Amino acid sequence: MTSSTAQPTVQLPGNVRMPLLGFGTWQAHGESAHRSVVAALEAGYRLIDTATAYGNEDLVGRAIADSGVPREDIFITTKLPAERVGREQRTIDESLRMLGVDHLDLWLIHWPPSRGGLVDIWRKMIEIRDAGLTRTIGVSNYSLDQIDELIAATGEAPAVNQIKWGPRLYDEELVEGHRERGVALEGYSPFKTTRLGDPVLADIADVHSVSPAQVVVRWHIQHGIVVIPKSVTPARIRSNADVFGFELTDDEMSVIDAMGR
Template sequence: MSDRITTPRLSIPRLGFGTWRLSGAECQAAVESALSLGYRAVDTAEMYKNEEPVGAGIKASGLPREEVFLTSKVWWENLGRIRQHCEASLSRLGTDHLDLYLIHWPAPDMDLPRALHDLARLREEGLARAIGVANFPAGMLKRALETGVPIAANQVEYHALLSQDRLLEVTRANGIVLTAYAPLAQGRLASDERVQAIAARHGATAAQVALAWLLRQDGVNAIPKASRAETQKANLEALALAGRLTEADVAEIDALPKDQRFVSPAFAPDWAA
């Protein structure tokens, strides 16, 4: 299994580093640590209010900018001013381009074709090398694809307690990467006794098994957050574990309930749409 996913629209590391709820000096140190351990993808967003420390961490790592896959997102309330907000993100991050720029959430009353075409213009002008969306359910993603805009990724909550089968049918058929956020169900899978039993057979942790279950899937990458170097390293080791999970292991995880969604704010779309 390659440690990157490559499609006609992008080549992205299979395991990235999430920064939601990291801020200030802690965020910068965590980004530096992750990059020193071998991570090569960092995910942020204007809503996280941590783009400056993320950019500082990348700079302090000493890595050439082209070696770090950097993702940011425009907040749903700002879809009428996408270029302005992208430029502000670039300024805070201290870079002249993003590797991936996403609509963070669909706005309830958004003009979808206009928002996507504004996003596409950023790609044409080199401010973003690839573009995509986040938190788009299957039906909405299909409508987005009808605009002809080259959507490279859809970032959604995905873990062993939440099915994304409907969405995966759409993403795989269209060469779109599905990026899994909250890949450990906000920590719940790390303490799940059923997953811990599988982990014991491999000399691993339940968190590593839950990540490995995601990482072995076609067209899926994951962006767990981890502020401590020990956890960052353990998450990286899940890449190798993904190739060692047995069919029986996978069947056991597949059999877990898949109806538990933990991120659904008041402005969220109809997930069944």
């Protein structure tokens, strides 16, 4: 897998296509952050996820520049800390500078603001998107009720909601709720939310001669849910991306879904 064209994507508003497989950089710091992003791009990942709060945007940006992969082939996501209400413009300007790019592909509000301003910060996100600094905007760790509040106030739904997700958190109603609102679901911490030694995953992995982690990644993709596994180990980075040579059956998908019940 060496090209973004080889990867399945989800359609976002504005005719933007987001890869279903991405690379997360939470807790990645120093040279290991730089090396892991370079390794991820070499392995074929084309979605790179970071955040202002991670403190590694400069390292991610340097890795992107060093990778040799054209900017237009990389989908870059970063996140606005919720406490920066009123400082949205300054924050995205700094993110762009640190990443070494002139626009983002997706900018998320990292958490719902705890002191009000839920709609105000969303209006500012829309304004910044319309100015061309990011192709799409979304949220992270929002409930459906909070998303509905944004829609009611502005008439515009977030393109994406990034939440903690994995087989043990599977909730069909939540998946359908996002789908009904036209919001793409993106899952983080796919392995932390899953016991990879679970016999269900182990048995399915054996059938396909893959690892349980690969089964979890593939499960997300077949549900049309964006997944962003993270690692700083090159072999695991490559393995987590090597999920396009097998397909889970409908029965296997159902058995994994049942882990969340």
